[in-house]
Amino acid sequence: MSPLALRFALWVIRTIALVVPAARRIAWRNEWEAELNHHAASLRRRRHRSWSTDMDLISRALGSFPDAAWIRRQFTLDAEFVHDVAYTTRALAKSPAFTAITLLVFAVGIGAAIAIVSVADTLFMRPLPVTDPNRVMTIWQQNRASGAERLDVAPGNALDWLSRTHSFQALAIAEPFTFNLNVAGRDPDYLTSARVSEQFFSVLGISALHGRLFAAEEYRRGAPRVVILSHGLWSSRFGADQALIGTTVRLDAGDPYTVVGVMPTGLELRLFDDRARRAEIQIWMPKPGFDEVESGLRVYGAWNVLGRLRPGVSVAEAQADLDVISGQLAREYPKTNGSIAAQVIPLRTHLAGGLRDLLPFLLGAAAILLIVSGANVASLLLARGATRHREFAVRQALGASRLRLVRQMLVESLSLAIAGGTLGLLLARGLLDVLGRFRPLDIALIDRMPMDARSAVLACGVTAIAALLAGVMPAMQLSRPEAVTALREGRTGSPRAVGRVLVILEIAAALVLVVGAGLLVRSFMLIERVDPGFKRDHVSVLQVFASNRIDTPAKRIVFFEHVMERMRTLPGVVAAGGVTAMPFGEARVIARGLLEIPGQPPQGGDGFVHTTAVSGDFFKALDVPLVSGRLFEPSDSPASRQVVLVSRRAARQFWKGADPVGSRVRFQFSGQAFDAEVVGVVGDLRHEALDAPAAAEVFLPYAQSGFRALTFVVRTAPDAPTDLRTLKEQIWAIDPVQTIFSAATLEQLVAKTLSQRRFDLLVLTGFALITLLLAIAGVYGVISFSISQRVREFGIRAALGATHGDIVRLVLAEGVKLALYGIVLGISLALPATRLLKTLLFGVSATDPITFLSVSAGVVVVGAVACYIPARRAIKIGPAEALR
């Protein structure tokens, strides 16, 4: 006798007690509880403890229901209702398969629909810790020539937007910043922070949770150093202590900063949209004015711009306003701003991340799934109702009124709907939890997803109504006077036709989803096969921003060289190198420079190319092929003449197929210009994603470049003992407080860029398969129902000499015909629907005939299989059956 069983039994009693009229409830409960407690105690005394005594106790507790129902009948007028419930329980228990399937269909439809609507609602409707969030816009830079969108903004452009636009009530910028954090006994770490301009907090319309925001004079140069902490950092590192406000904390190299405030919780803005792991800005600081240099940077930048629209100004109007300004800038700075434009994205859309593109299709899928499960419940109930004609006819003959029969069916449908709805709600909660745990990287706040009440009501309502209509229909039909013939024959009319139409709709709906999922699967397979220009196996990547103590280019060269030296000596290391802009790296640090060939007009678009500095055996570590010329050598030092390598694509773009090795170029980037000699051509590298083509790229030796950040790239032998930890320790051996921004294998980094796609794929495929399963269950139901109605016909056919093959063909033909109707309808719906997926496809068109044909063929085959089991049953019908 386990205490758990007793607790459950007592809970059952408390629940059933609600059936007992209130006046007698307490006494009733006392009696049952006393008996259960006594029974449990005596079992315990006798040390009887087994599974079967537990079950016995629970079944005794469940037996209190007839008791409670009996008492209710004696004292209240709704006795018949209680009777209906009792009858329903018996009726449903008598056909457990039907009950289980119906509940499952209910639960799946409702659960999935609620989950998806809740996700959409969380992303687009939830309250943000921001005043009037629908007026808050994020403004990004886009490159009309390359098609790149949502780029971080170059300071020069941001400052011009700020000063020229009239659509915004307030505009502000945020600049990324990193604090190193060294705590004794822990690995050096960093804090993500942002320096923000004066209007920033008024754009968001937020105030500090504790303390205050920055005062106007704190945005001046030379003001005392102040910070505002995020709620997360304040709670995790400082124990949520309000006394912290006004005191100083030491950050970075021990510099004191005064904490003036704490931000409210849940302020996750996804600023600096790199692939960094932390979505929340942990430390906010005022940006003290703007530099002269900054206003000159117009191509590449890392700023984020936020604006609050003036009242009455629409997103489109703001976009048009900024387009005009971009046009002006393009004329004023033709060299840099020729193809650069501003892109206005509402904050909510920005926060929805990659789900933005999938959401319309998912909402459609949820609606389809809900409709299909409603249809399925309806056809299950119709089929069941039809087989119960005889039972109803008998009850009617014995004097049951029409109202009574209809009410009985109502109660049955309602009980199913309530139980199914409850299961559905539980399923939805589970799905939301799972989604939260496996959240795709760039969706904000999804791990705190509440269930949406309205969608829950709607979803349960839709299926419940379907169930009620379908449940009551057979009773209504049959309570017509002529239905008495059912007593003799047991035949029915319309449910069969209705069932067929429902199944055709289900197949069509499933086809739409499966085609969509199929297109995503094909895209994913194609994308995985893309060659990024390097080999990704057995490569470790460690991204490092040299700390403030290593403050000159010379010191940095020495530091990085020393670390690489140590790495090379580790067992199993094949090649170790460094690069400033790591393909697929977590922090995006792509720099762009202007390449010109002296004596030639500007070439290849705007003349800008990716500018990357490399050191050590970078190309060997990534296995990038050398096309012609030579790679960098240790002799390419700051003292020797400037040399560059160009990517194959840059060679094609600037030299039109001629070999660039040996030619001289003029190169400008981040304010410096120099002449250099091209010494070689290397293969193209994809930087951003497998589906983004490689850009023209120029490589400099790190020693000649002056860049600050460097990413170590280490290739090891397949079974080398060297892992990420050992590599990290090589860095700390040289500088124990150096922060490592990210450390991962190259496989992981590439996989990360596919994670959104994989998520989309899983979600949509899951939906499609569930819907297909429901549709197949529908086919099975309709066909087996139809066979049970045609027993006499099959008997006669068998008597007249039909072979097994004939019968199977007959049944299959019926099922396949339904499937074909469904497919024709489905294809005509899928053709417009899959266009919604266009942005997610890669290498296949939205109307890819291979996908459409193979999915259709698959549906026919699965439909035929679903008919096979009922067909087997039809074979077994002998001539004798026809005579019964």
Next chain:
Amino acid sequence: MKLTYPTTLVLHALAQGFRHGFDILDVTGLPSGTVYPILRRLEQEGLVSADWEDVAIARDEQRPPRRYYDVTPAGRLLLKTALARYEVPRSIAARGRRLRPARSS
């Protein structure tokens, strides 16, 4: 009151000294969903009387007081008719004789 076989078993068990609901379940082997509605009906018809056990006893055993049932004279009369119609297992009477007299108020 319909005189069914389960009703007879319940009456017989009560007459043999089994006085609480779950004891009747144990001795008759009938499910709780059958026994309790029978007890209610018998009580309603005045064939069985019911009352609450002394609080002191319950307190000693650290549980809420149990409800106990007893056959009324009218009930005994009905039982006699019933026993003429149905045969009851001897085990109930045999086990009943070993029972101590019910301690009740």
